[in-house]
Structures are given as structure tokens and as C-alpha cells.
Amino acid sequence: MKLSVLVLIAALAVGIAIGLVNFYFQQSWYDLMISFGVSFAISYVVFYYLLQKYIYSKIVLIYKLIHNLKLGKDLKDALGEYVSSDPINDVEQEVKEWAGAKKREIDVLKKQEQFRREFLSNVSHEFKTPLFAVQGYIDTLQECMVDDPETANKFLKKAATNVERLSYLINDLDSISKLESGEIPINYQKFDFVLLTKEVMDNLEDSARVRNIKLSFKEKYTSPAYVRADREKIRQVMINLIQNSLKYGRTNGSTAIKIFELHDQYLIEVTDDGIGIEEKHLPRLFERFYRIDTHRSREEGGTGLGLAIVKHILEAHQQIISVRSTLQIGTTFAFTLEKLG
Incomplete structure (x- = not known):
């Protein structure tokens, strides 16, 4: 509500009150109107002056300060030239937004401290x-x-x-x-993801044989699938995901790599038919050192950082990775890469 409206309401209230009191004693409508007009005019001037000098100007200053500090300006600039047409309502809104932002910052800081x-x-x-x-x-x-x-x-x-x-x-x-x-740059280049997958499978063939797990990459993937990414880092992603599938795969089971062509991306899936993962573990699966079965994880080796590295590499490519799993049926990791013609 604007200052003039507030002053008008206050002056009207004072004028009506004095006019009614005068009418009660004088019983004259003429005296009522005179007393109402005089008291209203004096009240309006006095209230306007007092509110403007001692309250309204301070609210405007506070609003300007809060508004500009939110924009990241220093204290000197924050007291600058910004003027609002309705600072009383605006300052309330600004304070609410600021309080909400600070609460979110505190929540983030608490989570970071816990992490x-x-x-x-x-x-x-x-x-x-x-x-x-x-x-x-x-x-x-x-x-x-x-x-x-x-x-x-x-x-x-x-x-x-x-x-x-x-x-x-x-x-x-x-x-x-x-x-x-960001110290490790992403060296984007065009390469054939099909060829890279076959190279990784050849390198991990002995590990799969030791565990009696079959690596499969369907024969239909004979034509090239060109992507734009850092070839060596995507190689690391594939190695980590396939090694993870071998580690938790079923004896005499299989790990399948599949490619799905989307509009401007390829969706790559690495699927095993192993022990699976409980749903409650899925949201934290890419956290550093997070282990589902601590005893088995240590027996199998590894640092507990493989999936975290996978996520960071793909996020550095501005791509996503997801996981879905069913106990005793298997697990699928899926990620996207930018497609090139």
C-alpha cells in the first residue's frame, strides 16, 4: 500500500472521530463539517510529514539496500539509485525471498558438512x-x-x-x-563408439572368462555410431561400467552392451544379469566410496570410486547417467552421448 493511501486513511479516521465528538457536544452539522475538514487537513499534513521523514524513507532505504545486495553489489553501490513505487510491499517480498534463499543456503551447507x-x-x-x-x-x-x-x-x-x-x-x-x-580438459573429437566398445570388450575378455561371464555386443552394431566426446575418457567410462558388471555378475551369466539411436544422441546401456541392487541404494550409487556390500566389495577389490568417476566424466560432457535394477534379475546402467552424422 502506498504512503499517500496510508496517510489518507489515517487522516480520515482522525477527522471523522473529531467531527463526531464535536457533533455530540454542539449538535450542529455545520460545526461537524468544519471540525472534520480542519482536523483532516492538519492530520494529513502531520502524518505525511512524520511518516515520510521517520518511517517511509527508512523503509525505502532498507528496500534499496536489500534489493541491491541481493544483486551482488557492495554496500556503497547498494545504497544507490534504485527506487520502488511501492517499497513497503516490495520490502516484505524481498525479505521473504532473501530469508528463503538463506535457508536454502544453510541447508546446502549442512549437507556439504555432512558429506x-x-x-x-x-x-x-x-x-x-x-x-x-x-x-x-x-x-x-x-x-x-x-x-x-x-x-x-x-x-x-x-x-x-x-x-x-x-x-x-x-x-x-x-x-x-x-x-x-575442471583441471582435466575434455578433448572433444569425433570417433566411432562401436569401435571403441569392441576394443574395451577385447581388453576385458580375459577378466570375463575368469568369471565365466559372456560379453555380448549384438551383430547388428556393424555400422559406425559416430559421437562427439573425449575418446579416452569415454573408454574409462566403459571400462568401469563393464568391470562393475563383471564384479557383481552371475557365474555363467552375461553382460550386454546396447546402443539406441535417439534424435540427437545415442543412448548406451550396459546390462548384467547379476545379483541386482536394492532400490534404496540406487540414489547414492554414484557417491564416492559408497558400497552396497562392503565385505564383498573389498574382496573383489577396487577403490569404491569407479562409478563416481563415471558420473563426473559424463557430467563434464554435459550428459547424464542413470541406473535401474531388480534384485536377482540384474542391473542396467544407461548414459547418453552427443550423436554426429
């Missing part, structure tokens, strides 16, 4: 396990190096395995950090 604590705890645990193992193997080596060289050699190999695991963990953490900060 930071979980992340530090996970990193500490992931490093601690192989470090303690290496320490134990080295202590054993020192005791049996001379008397039992066969045992010493066995523990030396185990220590080397855990050192290698630490190396993978550090490299994966470094990759995620650089992807998030």
Missing part, C-alpha cells in the same frame, strides 16, 4: 586398511626373511598388492578432484 565428514571418514578408512596390511606384512617379513624365505616372498607379494591398491586409490582421488575443478 565432508562422511568423505573424510571414508578416505581415512580406505587408506587405513591397506596401510595396516602393509605394515603387518613388513613386520612378518622382518621376522622370517632369513629362516623362511618362501613365507617372506608370499608376504612380500601381499604387501605389493596393498601398495598397488593405495596407488589406485590415490590416482582415482586425484582424477575426481581434477574433474570437479
Whole structure:
């Protein structure tokens, strides 16, 4: 409501009240009209002056300050030239919006703090396990190096395995950090995704054979499927997804790679017929170090960062990845890539 309307209402109220009081004592309509007119005029002038000087101007100043600070200006610029036609309502709206924005910021900060604590705890645990193992193997080596060289050699190999695991963990953490900060550029190029998929399958054929899992890529994918992306990073995506399907696949099962042509994209799916994933785990599946079955995950190896890296690579390409799964039936990971003619 504008200042003039507020003052008019207040002056009318005062004028009517004084006029009625005068009429009560004088019983004269003429005196009522005179007293009403005089009191209304004086009240209007006084209220307007007081409200304008002590209240309205302050509200305008507050509104200008809030409005311009929201736009990211410093304090000096925030007290600048912006003027609203109805600052009382506008300041209420601005304060509500500002309060809502601050609440959302606080909620985000709380989530980030929770994520930071979980992340530090996970990193500490992931490093601690192989470090303690290496320490134990080295202590054993020192005791049996001379008397039992066969045992010493066995523990030396185990220590080397855990050192290698630490190396993978550090490299994966470094990759995620650089992807998030944009330090690793995306080198876009045109390449045939069909050819890349066959290369990855050839490289992982031995791993699939050890687990008695068949890798399938239907014969219909004989013609090229050209995409615009970073070839080596998409290779890493395919390796991680197929390795994940092999890790949790069913013995004598299969992993299938499929391509679907959309309007301006290709949809790629990696499907296994393994143990599947409970629905409650799906929203957190791409979080760093998130493990569904901790014991089995550690037995199978890996750093717990593979799917997080996949997500970061695809997001860096401005593409999406999704997952759907049914227990004891299988899991499908699907992602998109930009299609080229």
C-alpha cells in the first residue's frame, strides 16, 4: 500500500472521530463539517510529514539496500539509485525471498558438512586398511626373511598388492578432484563408439572368462555410431561400467552392451544379469566410496570410486547417467552421448 493511501486513511479516521465528538457536544452539522475538514487537513499534513521523514524513507532505504545486495553489489553501490513505487510491499517480498534463499543456503551447507565428514571418514578408512596390511606384512617379513624365505616372498607379494591398491586409490582421488575443478580438459573429437566398445570388450575378455561371464555386443552394431566426446575418457567410462558388471555378475551369466539411436544422441546401456541392487541404494550409487556390500566389495577389490568417476566424466560432457535394477534379475546402467552424422 502506498504512503499517500496510508496517510489518507489515517487522516480520515482522525477527522471523522473529531467531527463526531464535536457533533455530540454542539449538535450542529455545520460545526461537524468544519471540525472534520480542519482536523483532516492538519492530520494529513502531520502524518505525511512524520511518516515520510521517520518511517517511509527508512523503509525505502532498507528496500534499496536489500534489493541491491541481493544483486551482488557492495554496500556503497547498494545504497544507490534504485527506487520502488511501492517499497513497503516490495520490502516484505524481498525479505521473504532473501530469508528463503538463506535457508536454502544453510541447508546446502549442512549437507556439504555432512558429506565432508562422511568423505573424510571414508578416505581415512580406505587408506587405513591397506596401510595396516602393509605394515603387518613388513613386520612378518622382518621376522622370517632369513629362516623362511618362501613365507617372506608370499608376504612380500601381499604387501605389493596393498601398495598397488593405495596407488589406485590415490590416482582415482586425484582424477575426481581434477574433474570437479575442471583441471582435466575434455578433448572433444569425433570417433566411432562401436569401435571403441569392441576394443574395451577385447581388453576385458580375459577378466570375463575368469568369471565365466559372456560379453555380448549384438551383430547388428556393424555400422559406425559416430559421437562427439573425449575418446579416452569415454573408454574409462566403459571400462568401469563393464568391470562393475563383471564384479557383481552371475557365474555363467552375461553382460550386454546396447546402443539406441535417439534424435540427437545415442543412448548406451550396459546390462548384467547379476545379483541386482536394492532400490534404496540406487540414489547414492554414484557417491564416492559408497558400497552396497562392503565385505564383498573389498574382496573383489577396487577403490569404491569407479562409478563416481563415471558420473563426473559424463557430467563434464554435459550428459547424464542413470541406473535401474531388480534384485536377482540384474542391473542396467544407461548414459547418453552427443550423436554426429
